Amino acid sequence: RKEVEQDPGPFNVPEGATVAFNCTYSNSASQSFFWYRQDCRKEPKLLMSVYSSGNEDGRFTAQLNRASQYISLLIRDSKLSDSATYLCVVNRGGYSTLTFGKGTMLLVSP
Amino acid sequence: GAGVSQSPSNKVTEKGKDVELRCDPISGHTALYWYRQSLGQGLEFLIYFQGNSAPDKSGLPSDRFSAERTGGSVSTLTIQRTQQEDSAVYLCASSLIAGQADEQYFGPGTRLTVT
Numbered sequence: 001r002k003e004v005e006q007d008p009g010p011f012n013v014p015e016g017a018t019v020a021f022n023c024t025y026s027n028s029a030s031q032s033f034f035w036y037r038q039d040c041r042k043e044p045k046l047l048m049s050v051y052s053s054g055n056e057d058g059r060f061t062a063q064l065n066r067a068s069q070y071i072s073l074l075i076r077d078s079k080l081s082d083s084a085t086y087l088c089v090v091n092r093g094g095y096s097t098l099t100f101g102k103g104t105m106l107l108v109s110p
Numbered sequence: 111g112a113g114v115s116q117s118p119s120n121k122v123t124e125k126g127k128d129v130e131l132r133c134d135p136i137s138g139h140t141a142l143y144w145y146r147q148s149l150g151q152g153l154e155f156l157i158y159f160q161g162n163s164a165p166d167k168s169g170l171p172s173d174r175f176s177a178e179r180t181g182g183s184v185s186t187l188t189i190q191r192t193q194q195e196d197s198a199v200y201l202c203a204s205s206l207i208a209g210q211a212d213e214q215y216f217g218p219g220t221r222l223t224v225t
Contacts (some may be wrong), residue, residue, distance in 0.1 A: 034213075043201060043216035044153070087152070097143065097166055098214065102152035 003027060004101035006088050012107045017078045021104045023088030024070045032091040033064055035073050037084045038103060044087055047073075078108045112136065114217035116202050122223045123192055131187045131220045135204030142185050143205075143214060144177055146198040153201065159185060192224045 006023045013019050025033075033050035048055065050062040050071050061074040071088055085103035092099055115134045123129050135142050144156040155169040159179045170176070174192075179185040189196055199219040205212040 043218055045216065046213045049213075092155075097155050097158045097169075099155065100145075100153040 003092075003099045004088055004090050006086075006101040006104045008102060008104060010105040010107050012109065013078050014109055015078055015080060017108075018074065018076045019078060019106060020072055020074045021086055021088075021106075022070055022072050023101055023104075024068075025088075025090045025099075026069070027090065027092065027099075028069065030090045030092070032098075033062075033071050034089040034098070035060075035062060035071075036087040036089055036100070038087055039084050044100070047086070075106075078106075080108050080110065082106060083108045114202055114204050114215050116200075116217040116220050118220060119218065120221045120223075122225060125194060125224055126191055128188065128190045129192055129222065131189075131200050131202075131222070133185045133187070133202030133204075133217060135183060135185070135202070136215055137183075139204035139206050139215075140182065141205045141207060141212070142179060143203045144185070144187050145201045145203065147201060147219075148198040156187070156200075189222075192222075194224045197222055197224045 004025050011019055035047040036044040037047045038044040048057050048062055050064045052064055054063045059076045063072045085105045087103045088101040089098050117132045142159040145153040147153050157177050158166040161182050162179050174190045177187045199221050201216055201219045203214040203216045205214045
């Protein structure tokens with residue numbers, strides 16, 4: 001089983017749609033979870049951290065299910081500017097280093 | 111403020127040559143990370159520095175790869191006797207401390223092409 005697995009997509013959605021991505025991780029010792037966003041040919045940038053209780057930032061909601069070892073990201077009211085690859089990121093157990101999923105591509109169309 | 115910078119932005123080299131890639135982290139960031147990303151692939155962790163020491167080198171793919179960091183700041187990643195499979199974007203990131211919940215800030219990357 002890969003350390004972090006994501007559906008590569010692409011997810012094609014119209015503007016205004018709600019879309020959800022899931023991610024599973026294999027290391028039960030992982031403690032920190034993030035969603036990063038990567039635009040085409042650009043570097044990744046932190047979108048949001050994922051907390052045990054779930055957290056929301058505007059149109060974005062992240063959830064963590066430790067028992068099932070999966071993380072989700074929900075985007076409401078999609079904008080054209082949301083088109084990007086969304087990377088699920090998990091720390092490597094007791095280390096500070098992060099393991100990145102291969103990403104899920106989102107394409108929002110007019 | 112200034113972000114993470116990397117140089118060169120692009121590097122084309124012939125197979126068998128050595129290359130050096132440079133990373134300038136955000137001032138005051140003690141942790142520095144190197145990754146590489148091949149076309150259509152995810153980020154592959156290479157090495158992590160805390161200050162000048164490298165507690166985790168587990169991602170270096172072979173002994174042709176080495177990295178150092180001096181003065182707790184600039185880092186260089188060296189690839190000796192480059193091979194075509196080394197072609198990728200090499201990304202550097204830094205974080206304030208090596209805490210588990212720390213955001214990593216990425217540089218724009220160096221695109222390496224080995225011909």
